[in-house]
Amino acid sequence: MADDRNDSEEKRLVFAVAGGGNVTYETVEDLLLNWVGEREMKAYLPADRTTTSAAVCHVADWLMEIDEPYDAIVTPTPGRKGEGIAEDAETHHETDDAAAKIISILGQAKADGDEAVLLLAWGEDPATAPDAITGQLLDAALAAEITVLDLTMGLEDLGYAEEVPEGEEPPNEEDAEEDAPAEPEVTGELTETEVELAADPEAEAAERMARIKTKYEKVRELVDKAEGIKPADEAQATLPPAVEPQETVPDLATVLAFVYQRLDCEDRANAANQMQPHYSRPLTRAVKHHLRTLVEDAAVAVEKVREAKREVQEALQQPAEGAPRRRGKPRDIAADVVVVLHDPAKRTVRLLERPGRPRKGETREEMSRAAYEALSADYGVDD
Numbered sequence: 001m002a003d004d005r006n007d008s009e010e011k012r013l014v015f016a017v018a019g020g021g022n023v024t025y026e027t028v029e030d031l032l033l034n035w036v037g038e039r040e041m042k043a044y045l046p047a048d049r050t051t052t053s054a055a056v057c058h059v060a061d062w063l064m065e066i067d068e069p070y071d072a073i074v075t076p077t078p079g080r081k082g083e084g085i086a087e088d089a090e091t092h093h094e095t096d097d098a099a100a101k102i103i104s105i106l107g108q109a110k111a112d113g114d115e116a117v118l119l120l121a122w123g124e125d126p127a128t129a130p131d132a133i134t135g136q137l138l139d140a141a142l143a144a145e146i147t148v149l150d151l152t153m154g155l156e157d158l159g160y161a162e163e164v165p166e167g168e169e170p171p172n173e174e175d176a177e178e179d180a181p182a183e184p185e186v187t188g189e190l191t192e193t194e195v196e197l198a199a200d201p202e203a204e205a206a207e208r209m210a211r212i213k214t215k216y217e218k219v220r221e222l223v224d225k226a227e228g229i230k231p232a233d234e235a236q237a238t239l240p241p242a243v244e245p246q247e248t249v250p251d252l253a254t255v256l257a258f259v260y261q262r263l264d265c266e267d268r269a270n271a272a273n274q275m276q277p278h279y280s281r282p283l284t285r286a287v288k289h290h291l292r293t294l295v296e297d298a299a300v301a302v303e304k305v306r307e308a309k310r311e312v313q314e315a316l317q318q319p320a321e322g323a324p325r326r327r328g329k330p331r332d333i334a335a336d337v338v339v340v341l342h343d344p345a346k347r348t349v350r351l352l353e354r355p356g357r358p359r360k361g362e363t364r365e366e367m368s369r370a371a372y373e374a375l376s377a378d379y380g381v382d383d
Contacts, residue, residue, distance in 0.1 A: 013041040014109035016073075016102045017059045018051055019121030019134045021152040028058040029065075031155050034272035042114075043070040044105055047086040048098035049079030051133055055121035055151055060085055073101045099133060103140045110146060121151040122158055154275055253298065256291040260284055334370040341365075347379045 013036060043063055045056050063070050072089030074082070075098050086092060095101040102118070110116040118141045120134055138158060141148045148158040250258075267280040339352040341362040348362075349372065358364060367375075 010039060011113065011115040013039045013117065014044075014106065014114045015041070015117040015119055016044040016046070016106055017056050017119045017121075017151075018046060018053065018099070018102065018137050019055055019119075019151065020053045021055065021121035021134070021150075023055050023058065023121045023152050025058045025061060028055065028151065029062050030268055030272040031151065032059070032062055033268050035155055041068070042109075043068070044093075044102065045070055045072055045085050045089070046075075046098040046102065047072045047078040047082035047089070047092075048075040049077045049082060051075075051098040052079060052082040052085055053121060055119075056085065057081055059119070060088065064088060073098050073105070099137050099140065102137065103144055103146070106141070106146050107144045110144075115147075117147045117149060119149050119151050119155075120158060122153065253291060253294045256287055256294065260287045260291055263287065334368065336369045337366055338369050338372055339364065339366055340372055342375075349375050349379060 043059070045060055046052050060070065069090035071091040071093060072086045074086050074089075074092045074094055075096060078086055093101060093105070106116040106118060118137065120138060122134060122138075138148055142159060149155040150158050249255075263280055263284045267284060271277060340349050341352055341358045342349045342365050343359070343361040343363070345361055351372070352364065
């Protein structure tokens with residue numbers, strides 16, 4: 001039962017996607033990659049003419065990229081985008097109302113103890129968003145106490161604006177400024193420490209250098225600790241470098257694959273956490289390009305080796321010149337299926353050797369060669 005789940009066990013993530021707000025694939029990819037993490041998840045995407053938006057298609061593309069299956073909520077009118085969603089889905093849930101089915105599935109998941117979330121592309125432009133379906137989904141989800149996150153605003157919680165009780169006026173910006181704590185007054189007078197340093201510029205410079213030196217020594221100490229390196233004296237510095245043990249080094253393609261994976265993951269995580277563009281994307285694309293080139297060249301080389309091996313095997317199987325040919329058992333062709341043109345009225349039957357129009361009264365039939373030969377013998381037809 002869902003109530004018997006261990007509280008320490010992480011809940012499964014069940015989410016659906018909808019909304020007509022404007023959002024790019026890169027934004028969807030960065031947000032979901034950081035939000036989902038390593039959790040077990042289940043996604044539901046609508047395949048409906050009015051509900052399948054660009055955001056739904058972006059999420060479907062992301063799920064296909066990470067090889068994660070999803071279920072489709074299919075209506076009788078899926079539309080062009082909805083047909084693509086349904087075609088790639090693992091399971092179909094037929095319904096006449098996609099919005100109601102989304103709320104029903106998420107409500108059941110929440111009752112089963114899963115973390116149910118509705119991802120809505122709400123939109124930032126109040127003049128164009130939300131559309132009718134997006135607004136209906138928000139109302140229904142909040143009524144069912146389902147978490148709603150905005151794909152267009154960094155997965156912020158969506159909810160209703162706080163209503164002002166009758167008889168009270170909404171707070172304005174002027175009142176908020178009056179209630180804010182007063183900033184310290186700037187008098188232009190120096191503190192005692194500032195007066196002492198201003199009187200002696202050399203002392204000020206020396207104190208600044210002392211602070212910099214202290215920070216440098218702390219950083220250097222931490223680096224030495226992390227690397228396990230002790231400071232070398234002059235005698236150690238003159239010694240030749242020690243010969244490092246030989247380690248098994250992976251091939252170039254494997255190394256590039258690890259480098260690309262590490263750079264790509266760090267770049268995506270930083271971009272999602274700081275809501276900034278991918279600064280390392282040109283580098284990761286270059287590494288990915290060379291990695292793909294190496295893999296394709298290796299695949300071509302392997303195929304050439306296999307082809308050469310096949311040619312050698314075929315040459316070995318061919319009999320040498322002058323050697324007696326071995327005759328094997330003839331193949332039984334009686335069961336082979338042949339296409340014939342049959343005219344029962346005229347008692348004629350013949351093989352269809354090439355495409356063409358049949359004669360008057362003939363019909364195209366398929367039968368075994370044994371049946372064709374028996375019928376020809378019966379009709380007295382010579383091959």
